[in-house]
Amino acid sequence: xxxxxxxxxxxxxxxxxxxxxxxxxxxxxxxxxxxxxxxxxxxxxxxxxxxxxxxxxxxxxxxxxxxxxxxxxxxxxxxxxxxxxxxxxxxxxxxxxxxxxxxxxxxxxxxxxxxxxxxxxxxxxxxxxxxxxxxxxxxxxxxxxxxxxxxxxxxxxxxxxxxxxxxxxxxxxxxxxxxxxxxxxxxxxxxxxxxxxxxxxxxxxxxxxxxxxxxxxxxxxxxxxxxxxxxxxxxxxxxxxxxxxxxxxxxxxxxxxxxxxxxxxxxxxxxxxxxxxxxxxxxxxxxxxxxxxxxxxxxxxxxxxxxxxxxxxxxxxxxxxxxxxxxxxxxxxxxxxxxxxxxxxxxxxxxxxxxxxxxxxxxxxxxxxxxxxxxxxxxxxxxxxxxxxxxxxxxxxxxxxxxxxxxxxxxxxxxxxxxxxxxxxxxxxxxxxxxxxxxxxxxxxxxxxxxxxxxxxxxxxxxxxxxxxxxxxxxxxxxxxxxxxxxx
Numbered sequence: 001x002x003x004x005x006x007x008x009x010x011x012x013x014x015x016x017x018x019x020x021x022x023x024x025x026x027x028x029x030x031x032x033x034x035x036x037x038x039x040x041x042x043x044x045x046x047x048x049x050x051x052x053x054x055x056x057x058x059x060x061x062x063x064x065x066x067x068x069x070x071x072x073x074x075x076x077x078x079x080x081x082x083x084x085x086x087x088x089x090x091x092x093x094x095x096x097x098x099x100x101x102x103x104x105x106x107x108x109x110x111x112x113x114x115x116x117x118x119x120x121x122x123x124x125x126x127x128x129x130x131x132x133x134x135x136x137x138x139x140x141x142x143x144x145x146x147x148x149x150x151x152x153x154x155x156x157x158x159x160x161x162x163x164x165x166x167x168x169x170x171x172x173x174x175x176x177x178x179x180x181x182x183x184x185x186x187x188x189x190x191x192x193x194x195x196x197x198x199x200x201x202x203x204x205x206x207x208x209x210x211x212x213x214x215x216x217x218x219x220x221x222x223x224x225x226x227x228x229x230x231x232x233x234x235x236x237x238x239x240x241x242x243x244x245x246x247x248x249x250x251x252x253x254x255x256x257x258x259x260x261x262x263x264x265x266x267x268x269x270x271x272x273x274x275x276x277x278x279x280x281x282x283x284x285x286x287x288x289x290x291x292x293x294x295x296x297x298x299x300x301x302x303x304x305x306x307x308x309x310x311x312x313x314x315x316x317x318x319x320x321x322x323x324x325x326x327x328x329x330x331x332x333x334x335x336x337x338x339x340x341x342x343x344x345x346x347x348x349x350x351x352x353x354x355x356x357x358x359x360x361x362x363x364x365x366x367x368x369x370x371x372x373x374x375x376x377x378x379x380x381x382x383x384x385x386x387x388x389x390x391x392x393x394x395x396x397x398x399x400x401x402x403x404x405x406x407x408x409x410x411x412x413x414x415x416x417x418x419x420x421x422x423x424x425x426x427x428x429x430x431x432x433x434x435x436x437x438x439x440x441x442x443x444x445x446x447x448x449x450x451x452x453x454x455x456x457x458x459x460x461x462x463x464x465x466x467x468x469x470x471x472x473x474x475x476x477x478x479x480x481x482x483x484x485x486x487x488x
Contacts, residue, residue, distance in 0.1 A: 003028045003434065004046040006039045007400060009414040011058035011371075013389035018058075018371065020414065026057065028396040031205075031433035036390050050436075054404040055428060056414040058371075059388050060123025060397030061344050062378025064158075064239070064307045065277045065336025068113040068127035068146065070459050073339040075466070075480055077315045086479060088170045089132070090471035094179050100133035100465040101458065103141070109458055110146040112451050113342075114153055118438045120342045121399040121427035124156040124378065124387060126210065126239060126275075128338060132469075133462050136184050137162040137214060140195035147199060147207050152445075154437040156206050156397065158237065158382065161195055163188025164214035165223050168247075170471045178217055178251055185223045189213075193230055200234070206433065208382075209236065216242040216260050217251040221267060228268035237382065239275040239307070240264065245318065249281055249288070261295055265302075272303025275381050277336055278313060278320075279306035285321045296329040305332045305381035308373065310351030312338040322358045323351060324366060333373035334381040343424040344374050345401075352419065367415060400429035 010024030013036075025042035027035035035042055076087045089097070101109060110129075117125055127146070131137050138161035150157040165185030166178040196209035211231050213219055219227075231238045242248070242260050252260045261282070264270050281288055282295040299306070306326065313319050320326060327333065335344055352365040379388030386395045401418050403411050405426065411417045418426065430438035437443065466479055 001030055001048070001434070002034070002046040003048045003050060004042060005050045005052060005057060005398070006042075007052040007055045007057035008403070009056045010036070011056065011390060011415075012036045013059075013391040013394070015391075018368075018375070018389070024057070026390060026398065028398075028431070028434045031396055033390060033392055033394050033396050036392065050429070052400045052429065054411070055400045055402050056418060057390075057398060057400045057429075059375045059390055060399045060430070060432065061121050061374050062124045062334060062382070062388060063117065063122045063337050063342060063344060064126045064275060064334045064378055064381060065128050065309055065338040066117055066122065066125035067129075067337055067340055067342055068110050068125075069129040070109050070112070070455065070462050071340035072130055072132060072462070073312065073315060075463060082174065083479075085170045085174055085176060086470045086472055086474060087132075087466055088168055088176065089469050091169050091171055091179065092471070093469040094167065094169050097135050099135045100462055105458060105461075106142055107145045107149070108454055110142070111149050112455055112458075114146070114150055114155060115443055115446055115448075115451055116340070117342050118153060118155060118430050118443055119427065119441065120344070120424040121401065121430055122155070122342060122344065123397040123399060123430060123432045123437075124158070124382070126158040126212070128277075128336070129162065131162065131164070131167070131214065133465060136167075137164050137188050140191040140198070143195055144198070151204060151206055153443070154206070154432050154435045156432050158208045158210045159199065160210045160212040161188065161192050162212050162214050163192050163223075164218040165220040166218045168215075168218065172471055174471070176247060178255075180220065182220055182222075185220060189223055189226055196230075196234065196236060211236055211238045213238070213240055215244070215248065216240060216263065217248045217255070221256070224263075224267035224269060231273060232268070235273070237273045237275060238269060239277070240269065241278075242276050243279045243281045244277075245281055246287060261298065265298070270298070270302045270304065273383070274302070274304045275307055275334065276304055277307035277338065278309055279326075279331075280313065280318050280320055284325060296326060296331060300330040303332075305334055305377070307334045307336040307381070308351065309336040309338040309347065310354060311343070311347040314350050314354060315339065319354050319358070323355050323369065324359060324364055327366070327369055332377050332380050333369070334378040335370070335374040341424070345419060345422060345424040345426075348374065349419045367419060371415060396431060396434040398429065398431040399427060401426045402428045
């Protein structure tokens with residue numbers, strides 16, 4: 001099957017970097033790119049044609065911290081430190097913890113999230129789900145069901161169940177601590193190993209098993225060391241949420257007598273198959289030391305990739321110090337969404353804007369660096385040089401964004417126009433391995449009205465469950481006050 005795609009703007013790979021091609025064409029043969037060049041020179045012997053017109057056709061977006069959940073950020077990104085503590089597990093809830101959603105509902109939550117990824121132009125993803133509404137973490141069964149739906153939908157997934165040895169809880173006095181149940185971690189890890197080996201045995205090119213332990217402060221040394229050994233034996237990627245904030249750093253220093261980065265190294269995980277969201281709290285951060293004491297060089301020497309989530313970071317009041325500084329040091333960046341919406345265009349816009357403010361210079365808005373991160377950087381983190389680029393022989397993972405909507409305004413450089421004036425909702429094509437997953441806001445076989453209705457139902461269930469975890473036993477009105485009081 002040979003498909004010809006044409007667009008006014010195509011972001012091709014010249015062997016070193018991306019380059020813009022005007023009036024360009026891409027020919028997809030089965031699952032790979034067979035031609036990328038001027039439309040007028042494209043071979044005519046094709047089976048199908050997709051004319052994208054005034055659009056930007058670019059490599060598919062790679063999201064390595066992709067929300068596959070009903071998002072809680074809309075609830076917890078507003079309050080004081082004391083208010084935020086009330087949304088964590090209480091110690092009492094730890095002893096009576098339960099799943100908020102049953103197995104069918106958990107599967108539906110993930111289906112909804114994957115459809116959202118496709119609608120926003122994401123072709124490759126590594127999932128992130130909240131454990132706040134789970135009895136502990138994820139299971140192999142949960143991930144097998146997600147893998148089945150992902151394969152049906154046609155996205156490229158890098159999958160594994162989350163697991164942990166402990167959970168952040170809040171005491172009756174409001175103190176945040178980690179309470180451990182090591183046996184839960186052992187069960188979860190065994191489940192993750194089983195899932196990895198079962199998924200690998202399927203040998204499906206769209207499904208790659210990885211190890212996805214939870215936040216570093218919730219993992220025992222034994223569990224991290226076991227993860228490192230299992231990953232090394234299988235040549236697998238590990239994603240570990242770490243270097244995120246002050247509480248994490250304090251907890252790791254208290255428990256292990258070393259910084260989170262030192263802890264990662266001691267456990268044998270500091271290598272080129274480690275992916276770390278969010279990488280914010282290193283020595284260069286003013287809230288740590290405010291100076292370079294070697295953390296960046298340590299990451300670069302090991303080949304670690306950082307998943308930068310600029311939109312989510314900004315929403316929680318934390319940013320890199322700085323994107324430019326990390327890049328100049330040689331850190332490989334990928335991008336992640338980490339919250340709803342899974343809009344990497346808005347994420348890039350936020351990152352670029354923050355960089356300008358931090359550096360006091362418009363020139364610091366490194367748009368090319370962010371586009372590299374969401375394409376080439378993600379591919380490097382995954383050890384997949386066949387992703388993240390429009391080049392001969394690369395996988396035909398493509399995304400297109402319309403530039404012809406009147407709300408887009410005047411079109412200049414297509415990437416600047418998209419990032420400044422558009423969002424990922426302007427995606428008009430998501431193609432993975434040569435298969436059209438989304439076209440003009442439609443996904444074959446998916447009832448989007450049902451997606452929207454079920455989203456609201458499941459969100460309400462998640463929201464109401466917070467009252468049972470609050471250490472002060474408050475009501476939903478107390479936990480989630482409106483922006484303005486409701487009119488009587």
